[in-house]
Amino acid sequence: MNDEQLGVVIVSWNVRELLARCLYSLFAELARSQIDARVIVVDNASRDGSPEMIRLQFPQVELIACEDNLGFAKGNNVGLRALGLPHSAPGPTATPPSLLTDVRKAGEVLLLNPDTEVQPGAIKTLLDVMRSRSGTAMVTSRLSYGSGAFQHSAFHFPGMGQLYIDLLPAPARFYESRLNGRYPRRWYEAGQPFEIDTPLGAVMLLRCEAIEQVGFFDEEFTLYCEEIDWAARFKEAGWKNVCAPAAHIIHHEGKSTSQVRVESFVKLWTSRYRLHTKHSQFAPLGLARQIVITGMKRKMRDASPEMKAACEKIIEIWKR
DSSP states (O other): OOTTOEEEEEEESSOHHHHHHHHHHHHHHHHHTTOOEEEEEEEOSOSSSHHHHHHHHOTTSEEEEOSSOOHHHHHHHHHHHHTTOOOOSOOSOOOOGGGOOOOTTSOEEEEEOTTEEEOTTHHHHHHHHHHTOTTEEEEEEEEEOTTSOEEOOEEOOOOHHHHHHHHSOOOGGGTTSGGGTBOOHHHHHHTOOEEESEEOSSEEEEEHHHHHHHOSOOTTOOSSSHHHHHHHHHHHTTOEEEEEEEEEEEEOTTTTGGGGHHHHHHHHHHHHHHHHHHOTTSSOHHHHHHHHHHHHHHHGGGOOHHHHHHHHHHHHHHTO
């Protein structure tokens, strides 16, 4: 490894066609910007032929084909360990001996969702912003949906307002407001980097030094909120997180989780419970508990039997 080499980790599950588009766009951008990179795909036991597609179409990718679905946090941690970063928190999966090349001299690691498409200049812009700001742990890009519509890529840490807006009736004007964790769209449109609390998680360029200081993803988050917890830990350690809207990446949101909607719903609110118990500064837990339980009971009124059972499970978790 040389000092300029970039590590890239993509964790994928049953999105073969989107993953292929992601990899094509990634390698096109790496070639266009002349960026030397090691690309690792951690496949979470896909059943759609994703590993075979990677071996056939992208032999330059280092594939880690898992026998089980490790989830987002564990999967990315496997990729980070494969790049050689020291893991300061316990993890169940050993790094394959063939992938122990040390990446610690490289300054940055890019984590990408498999449902993203890298647009021209995006990675170079992310790297330029990171390398010009020595105290930055994490940089994310501007995002848009596949339709071209704007998507928020950065947020304030979640508080009482976001919980209320997510679960209970609220005026429409609140959805795009600071109360719901949004940054003004004009900040994105200006194209200049701005400091944030947390990224969405689809695109994260990270400084290896910061990862070594605070550790990897908390693997107790089975799905969702992992990046919020990580961003909070970076900031608590004195680092900054930044959005670089001049970098543009398309995000075909939720294509993996849409395959298991009810299960994903339970995991979301289980993770949000862990987030609010771990970071009590986000919202008083007692009030947060009341909002979530009230919201779940309201959702149960017209829900399917499967969704009602999910809401009941979430209520039990939040009553702890």
